[in-house]
Amino acid sequence: MALIVQKYGGTSVGSTERILAIAERIVRCRNEGNQVIVVVSAMGGETNRLAGLGNEISANPAAREMDVLLASGEQVSVALLSMALADLGCPGRSFLANQIRIFTDGNHQRARIQNIETEALDAAVAEGVVPVIAGFQGTDSTGSLTTLGRGGSDTTAVAIAVAMKADECQICTDVDGVYSADPRIVEDAKRLSSVTFEEMLELASLGSKILHPRSVEFAGKYNVALRVLSSFEDGPGTLITTETPTMEQPIVSGIAYARDEAKITMSGVPDIPGVASKILGPVGRTATEVDMIVQNTGADGLTDFTFTVKRQDFESTLKLLEPVRQSLGARELSGDNKIAKVSVVGVGMRSHAGVATRLFDALADENINIQMISTSEIRISVVVAERYLELAVRAIHDEFDLASSGTQPDT
Numbered sequence: 001m002a003l004i005v006q007k008y009g010g011t012s013v014g015s016t017e018r019i020l021a022i023a024e025r026i027v028r029c030r031n032e033g034n035q036v037i038v039v040v041s042a043m044g045g046e047t048n049r050l051a052g053l054g055n056e057i058s059a060n061p062a063a064r065e066m067d068v069l070l071a072s073g074e075q076v077s078v079a080l081l082s083m084a085l086a087d088l089g090c091p092g093r094s095f096l097a098n099q100i101r102i103f104t105d106g107n108h109q110r111a112r113i114q115n116i117e118t119e120a121l122d123a124a125v126a127e128g129v130v131p132v133i134a135g136f137q138g139t140d141s142t143g144s145l146t147t148l149g150r151g152g153s154d155t156t157a158v159a160i161a162v163a164m165k166a167d168e169c170q171i172c173t174d175v176d177g178v179y180s181a182d183p184r185i186v187e188d189a190k191r192l193s194s195v196t197f198e199e200m201l202e203l204a205s206l207g208s209k210i211l212h213p214r215s216v217e218f219a220g221k222y223n224v225a226l227r228v229l230s231s232f233e234d235g236p237g238t239l240i241t242t243e244t245p246t247m248e249q250p251i252v253s254g255i256a257y258a259r260d261e262a263k264i265t266m267s268g269v270p271d272i273p274g275v276a277s278k279i280l281g282p283v284g285r286t287a288t289e290v291d292m293i294v295q296n297t298g299a300d301g302l303t304d305f306t307f308t309v310k311r312q313d314f315e316s317t318l319k320l321l322e323p324v325r326q327s328l329g330a331r332e333l334s335g336d337n338k339i340a341k342v343s344v345v346g347v348g349m350r351s352h353a354g355v356a357t358r359l360f361d362a363l364a365d366e367n368i369n370i371q372m373i374s375t376s377e378i379r380i381s382v383v384v385a386e387r388y389l390e391l392a393v394r395a396i397h398d399e400f401d402l403a404s405s406g407t408q409p410d411t
């Protein structure tokens, strides 16, 4: 008997009809002879609605209370799904994080799972019960509720699969697998039958919403069989794998994008040792994530220093740096919060030169200006004006012919 963890995302449990359909799908999987543990997200749009309420009440809501608020969405869906299972004669039982004891650190809204106790789940599974677990939430050492960051129920599912030594973790969602690019933007994007952990981690970290980055990290570390599937139709989905594909590896496997970026430039900064740390030190101390960094050596002993942050941190970072600008005697502090990052990822890049040039040419042909560039062994990222984002993704998709070469035979 295989033990399968199935995670259902927001769209999949977005209405009572859909919850009833998911309950039937779970029962089918069980009738095929599997033991099933289910992890669910809040109903689609609910977490955004709750966040909106918190932000209406307060300009600066406490992160602890935001977590209590946001985590309530998952409480609703586990109860509804358990009821639907019971009506189908399948003993489902809802579990919140503190009932299982999913321990995290105390970093509200971006907590990391540290340990999961398995007693309650072992007992439920032994009784023949289908545990229905609230994703996205945890509990810290003081008993406070925490959440894992947006999209975090994927990580709950993988962590539960690790703790329960499941045979497979299935991320069931509104697309039937991982595609060569977001199918909402690129019409002819191709489903990948498999993708390596390394590539998937890059894609997820670079903005591809399909999997929460921590879930891929966990699955890679503990070697969990991880599959992305449709909640609505049968199919093989995409297997995230450690194996190197047998067919010739495409140079580029996928394209990811992130809209929520902003760029900050301090110009006319004296070009002396220690400047980068004077600028980025205070930013880092506020736990703001700095992504790309570019320093241009200018004339007259002056330099321009540019870096990107998440858009939500744009205003606060500008405010924080104004006194730094004054103390450094820099000429100007400016910013642009209408930028986006587009990235191409592929382990095939290791063995192929010239990928960057092809990407730059494809963007130039569309008259898209590249504002910043960063690369790693298996990735190239560029910053462009947000209004060109979709055009850029499509142009790159065409350039690397991902509509036809994107997939391998199903395994």
Ligand code: ADP
Pocket (backbone or CB within 6 Å): 008, 009, 010, 011, 012, 041, 151, 172, 173, 174, 175, 177, 178, 179, 180, 181, 182, 183, 184, 208, 209, 210, 211, 254, 255
């Ligand atoms: P869920 O609510 O099930 O967690 P998400 O909205 O978090 O679903 O993730 C699924 C969405 O991810 C898809 O609807 C799709 O628009 C988006 N997406 C972005 N990049 C990709 C990609 N490369 N392949 C498939 N889906 C992608």
Ligand code: ASP
Pocket (backbone or CB within 6 Å): 009, 010, 041, 042, 047, 048, 073, 135, 136, 149, 150, 151, 152, 153, 154
């Ligand atoms: N409900 C949470 C969110 O919308 C967690 C998740 O969907 O994975 O971010």
Ligand code: MG
Pocket (backbone or CB within 6 Å): 009, 151, 154, 209, 210, 211, 212
């Ligand atoms: Mg998601």
